[in-house]
Amino acid sequence: MRAISLLKHDIIFQFRHRFYYAYFFILAVYYSIITNVSGVAKDFLTIFILFSDTTVLGFFFVGGLILLERDQNTLQSIFVTPVKVGEYLFSKTVSLTVLSYIASVFIALVAYGFPDQFLLFSAGAILSSTFFIFTGIAIAVRSKTVNKYFFNAIVFTMIFFVPIVDFVGIFKSRLFVVFPTYATVTLFSVLIRELTFFEKTASLISLLLWNCGMFFVAKKWFYRFEILKNGKN
């Protein structure tokens, strides 16, 4: 019940801070781009948009949310109620994952119609989104200012975006499989080609493991650097 209250509150909070308006505008831009290209260019652009934007939106939005709440001092008041850190993170993650997932499905529908392997595509979109949200939380709580957050966020995204060089064929290496984003690109490729059983399984396991690890880090750091740090301020 408390988790539902938090979720409802988060959605209204995001709406009132115009997060959705901003993203609907960006989606409209993507729509006009994708519907005006074809062939290999369309394949590349679609996967690139899914990989670099719709999946990652939670990463930037969750940082913005935490920094806004920190600015309004509301985190202190939340954590002197029975709310647990896990419930707070659950609410942020679900609200942003739904937005990210809807955006990803919209891009896929515009580009190719309903995906043949919709469940696999959905699993890739959802698990990639949650991974980036946990990462965004971990980075936001270690960043004292908005500028520092965006600097740290850009550094992290550049590191995680490395597997894109494999996708476009610039440089191929087996080492890329350790990146969670390699699994993301692989699962999104289901829109344009058949995946092997190994590719499907390995990608899902990779994303699940990265999610577990990053959730643990996000939860621990949130308590240590956001709640206890609030105590010091």
Place this chain on the structure above:
Amino acid sequence: MIDVSGLKFRYPGSDADVVKGIDFSVSRGEIFGFLGPSGAGKSTTQKILIKILSGYGGSIKVEGNELSSLDSGYFEKIGVAFEFPNLYSKFTAVENLNFFSSLYSAKCTDPQKLLEMLGLEKDGGTFVSAYSKGMKMRLNFLRAIMHNPEILFLDEPTSGLDPANARKMKDIIKMKKGEGKTIFLTTHDMHTAEELCDRVAFIVDGSISLIDSPRNLKIKKGKKAVKVEYVEENILKSDSFPLDDINENKRFQDILKTGSVETIHTMESTLEDIFIETTGRRLL
């Protein structure tokens, strides 16, 4: 209700304790004032008591149970009003109260009734971003009491309030005491402490130098005398007389008989005077 013994706290990375082995207890239905200048350790102590700081030394027992062992159910029993309002600015007052009330399992007071308690009933539908500081402070206080908590932690509750609203808030605090609630009040406003607190503790540099009731302190530390202001030959004069033999003091009796007395006051110390005398520090 709350028993603190040997409480110590040091922030991570610091080489000195902020709270240096303090002892105090707060009984059920008591208003306990924690007084001290900025940086004395009073807010840190409160943050430990409301569990947003962990890793303390010594012991804190709440209803006989060690604080560190209490789960999130503890937060059902406490209400906290921080010194600075912390509300969702793009939500109305009613939305803020409804949201926070949904986080408790206990039934909370109706938001409209709460707002009426502090004269905000006409502003319930206004976004908090349009509230003045005083209005935010009132809403902040209402949020702390809405779930009828057993223990209230109030940090500078009347800061930024006009006298009329400060009066209303003090009356609510007294009413809560009347209902048997335990109130931990952190302040550097001696007038508020003097009026509300059953007992006060003076804290400076992380140590408590004194705990007693404001009345006892004023009697023990004050000067037992009366100060009289009177007019003589069109000039305002003042004189003071010891209380011990005032009924036999001829000069005092003579002044009373002239009918020219303008004011007459006992000369007990103020809490602020006693604080300065005891700690050697001012309350800034």
